[in-house]
Amino acid sequence: MLSLLPLLFLTPTLLSALTPIPCKTPEACIGGDPSSLHLVQPLDGEDPTPTLMLAVSGSGAGEAFGVRYLHQDDNDNSESYWVMGPDSYLDPPWSSLYLTNGNIAFWAPEFVPASEPESEVKMYYSISGVDPSVSSISEFCVGLAYGTVNSLENITWVDAGQPVVCVSSSQANNGAPHAIDPSVVKSGQSLYLTIGSWSDYGDGENQGARGGGIWMTELDPKTGMLKTEVLEECGDSFPNCFNNVDFINAANHRGYNTDEGYLDGNSIEASYIYHHPLTEEYFMFVNWFYCCGGVDSTYQIMVGKSLDIEGPYYDKDGIALVNTSANTTGTTVIPTNTSGFIGPGHAGIYWEGEEGIFTNHWEASPGNNMLRTLHAWRVRIDEDGWPVLGDIY
Numbered sequence: 001m002l003s004l005l006p007l008l009f010l011t012p013t014l015l016s017a018l019t020p021i022p023c024k025t026p027e028a029c030i031g032g033d034p035s036s037l038h039l040v041q042p043l044d045g046e047d048p049t050p051t052l053m054l055a056v057s058g059s060g061a062g063e064a065f066g067v068r069y070l071h072q073d074d075n076d077n078s079e080s081y082w083v084m085g086p087d088s089y090l091d092p093p094w095s096s097l098y099l100t101n102g103n104i105a106f107w108a109p110e111f112v113p114a115s116e117p118e119s120e121v122k123m124y125y126s127i128s129g130v131d132p133s134v135s136s137i138s139e140f141c142v143g144l145a146y147g148t149v150n151s152l153e154n155i156t157w158v159d160a161g162q163p164v165v166c167v168s169s170s171q172a173n174n175g176a177p178h179a180i181d182p183s184v185v186k187s188g189q190s191l192y193l194t195i196g197s198w199s200d201y202g203d204g205e206n207q208g209a210r211g212g213g214i215w216m217t218e219l220d221p222k223t224g225m226l227k228t229e230v231l232e233e234c235g236d237s238f239p240n241c242f243n244n245v246d247f248i249n250a251a252n253h254r255g256y257n258t259d260e261g262y263l264d265g266n267s268i269e270a271s272y273i274y275h276h277p278l279t280e281e282y283f284m285f286v287n288w289f290y291c292c293g294g295v296d297s298t299y300q301i302m303v304g305k306s307l308d309i310e311g312p313y314y315d316k317d318g319i320a321l322v323n324t325s326a327n328t329t330g331t332t333v334i335p336t337n338t339s340g341f342i343g344p345g346h347a348g349i350y351w352e353g354e355e356g357i358f359t360n361h362w363e364a365s366p367g368n369n370m371l372r373t374l375h376a377w378r379v380r381i382d383e384d385g386w387p388v389l390g391d392i393y
Contacts, residue, residue, distance in 0.1 A: 168240050283387060
């Protein structure tokens with residue numbers, strides 16, 4: 001078992017103990033860009049115990065979300081294990097209107113947090129109309145779907161009927177973030193969305209350094225869409241409604257310029273904000289550096305925190321995440337390589353009692369050099385108010 005110590009300070013002996021959670025079937029552990037865990041209660045009554053569910057990118061040929069369940073037997077001392085759920089297909093009626101390529105791909109789903117088990121869930125997602133491997137294209141949108149958990153094998157999804165927000169190629173080339181990797185968090189009666197990712201776009205000697213990053217905006221909590229005043233201001237430009245007034249720049253990682261990094265870019269993405277029920281603080285988790293390279297991935301998970309949902313978010317050194325760059329070290333939650341598990345990405349937290357479950361994917365792991373796999377840890381908040389990861393859940 002791993003002791004409850006910050007991963008940044010784990011000894012080599014402890015690091016060598018890291019093992020993945022078992023899989024009921026081999027494919028049950030495969031998945032990338034996971035949402036946080038969400039407690040669901042199927043309607044059919046055959047599964048009386050609420051079950052922890054998450055969604056992942058890229059099932060099928062990329063045109064579906066995958067669903068995974070984290071099960072634990074009745075014996076409290078038993079190991080947890082991943083169970084394969086159904087591929088969940090969406091056909092947003094608006095995609096052909098706003099995305100120029102019909103070969104759509106779904107990425108990075110995230111659920112709206114809930115305090116009780118749900119049979120009806122709300123899920124935000126990223127969608128592109130292009131081949132995700134073509135980094136020169138930046139036509140992306142964030143959508144919203146409603147899911148009915150009829151049973152663990154049958155979830156019905158209905159799209160909201162229009163995108164939440166999109167970012168065009170011309171916007172990205174002029175400093176806007178990509179509309180991907182949505183995260184949603186409640187703050188009192190308000191609902192906030194974060195989006196954004198790396199950027200190496202833009203003209204001039206310092207291309208990309210002024211663009212990209214993580215951005216936040218308040219949503220209408222009833223509709224889940226942008227607030228009415230933002231939509232009115234956007235007008236005929238909908239859904240390309242990003243602007244730097246209604247959206248707040250919350251985190252960056254600019255100016256990284258080595259063989260392993262972006263050329264004067266903003267190498268940050270996969271934001272996730274968690275509102276802790278015990279401390280009332282907001283934690284913003286982000287990824288620095290590269291994904292999607294298997295064993296060559298350089299992803300690592302970083303964190304900052306704030307007492308205000310709109311920030312600023314600070315790391316342990318008191319540096320605001322909006323100002324982090326190649327010249328700052330940040331606060332690492334999981335480093336790039338943890339005993340052969342490489343490229344941790346897409347943090348999520350589900351809290352229960354005095355501790356929680358922290359989830360992420362690995363870009364590569366022993367025996368799976370090019371397949372993303374899921375992981376879940378126990379997490380607590382230490383005496384200094386920072387998340388600390390421990391043994392596997």
